[in-house]
Amino acid sequence: MVSLSDYLILSSVIFCIGLVGIFVNRANIITLLMCIELILVAVNTNFVAFSHFLGNEAGQIFVFFILTVAAAEVAIGLAILTLLFRNRGSISVDVTNSLKG
Amino acid sequence: MNSEQIIFYILSFWFVASSLAMIFSRNAAKAVLFLVLAFFSAASIWILLEAEFLAITLILVYVGAVMVLFLFVIKMLNIDKSTLRAKFTGYLPLGLIVAVIIVAEMSLVLGANQFGLDVFSSPARHGADYSNITVLAMQLYTTYVYPFELAAVLLLIAIIAAITLVHRNETSRKKQSISEQxxxxxxxxxxxxxxxxxxxxDK
Structure with missing residues (x-):
């Protein structure tokens, strides 16, 4: 039988992979958005695993809402990214430093 | 090791491997495809956890809509590949160290002593007459009906925000000038x- 700790450790590994992706990728913001998606899926796996093992459906409802918010976030993020590319001609993280003091 | 564990470890392997391939791939389009594979593995793991509705939703909404949107933007922007090859590994050692420490700490906290089978026993599988969608719908339309409607409003706001962000300049907008008419x-x-x-x- 697969225990709850297996699922939790798997999702923490995926979470850290997403985190490393955010650290490592300085080239484009699209990859950063994808890493955020990966982190959200890891968190959702946590919710689903606890929902299954505790016999409580509220966790799955939360995953449903997280999916909704993530879809909205991606839509707005990609719109901002398109604007950034139109104004700067690049989507590198190093180019987007106009807020730097 | 029974069949459930074998399936779980195969799916976990593909989940982790495709995630790693995603963050280390130089080509953004390839990264999207690896992320699709990661989502499929995650959906399979969710089916293993008897969350069938969410697994199908993950594939339909994420792979079907969000990832296609990513691919759309990548193809549309035509990103220069030479700039992607540049600064890549600057933060890699520090990031790896932080990640390994986090995984080690999480494994200590979430290990078999705290969340193992003898603490949280694996629940019995539901029968063929169990419907995950019915159970979720009963919760969603009774207890969580206000958050559900708020989610709809949030999606509407997202649509409006995305459209107004992209349609900012005057030339791309069609408008009526009464005085000119x-x-x-x-x-x-x-x-x-x-x-x-x-x-x-003349003929």
């Missing part, structure tokens, strides 16, 4: 051209 003269719109029609004798 009222002040227009006939000579602005209609041009009379006198043409000499060929007579029948």
């Amino acid at each position: 009222v002040n227009v003269q006939a000579k602005d719109r209609v041009r009379l051209v006198s043409i000499t029609s060929p007579s029948k004798e």
Whole structure:
């Protein structure tokens, strides 16, 4: 039988992979958005695993809402990214430093 | 090791491997495809956890809509690949160290002593008459009906925000100018051209 700790450790590994992706990728913001998606899926796996093992459906409802918010976030993020590319001609993280003091 | 564990470890392997391939791939389009594989593995793991509705939703909404949106933007922006090859590994050692420490700490906290089978026993599988969608719908439309409607409003706001962000400049917008329409003269719109029609004798 697969225990709850297996699922939790798997999702923490995926979470850290997403985190490393955010650290490592300085080239484009699209990859950063994808890493955020990966982190959200890891968190959702946590919710689903606890929902299954505790016999409580509220966790799955939360995953449903997280999916909704993530879809909205991606839509707005990609719109901002398109604007950034139109104004700067690049989507590198190093180019987007106009807020730097 | 029973079949459930074997399936779980195979799916976990593909989940982790495709995630790693995603963050280390230089090509953004390839990264999207690896992320699709990661989502499929995650959906399979969710099916293993008896969350069938969410697994199908993950594939339909994420792979079907969000990832296609990513691919759309990547193809549309035509990113220069030479700039992607540049600064890549600057933060890699520090990031790896942080990640390994986090995984080690999480494994200590989430290990078999705290969340193992003897603490949280694996629940019995539901029968064939169990419907995950019915159970979720009963919760969603009773207890969580206000958050559900708020989610709809949130999606509407997201649509409006995305459209207004992209349609910012004046030239891409079609609008009506009333004063221009009222002040227009006939000579602005209609041009009379006198043409000499060929007579029948010329033939």
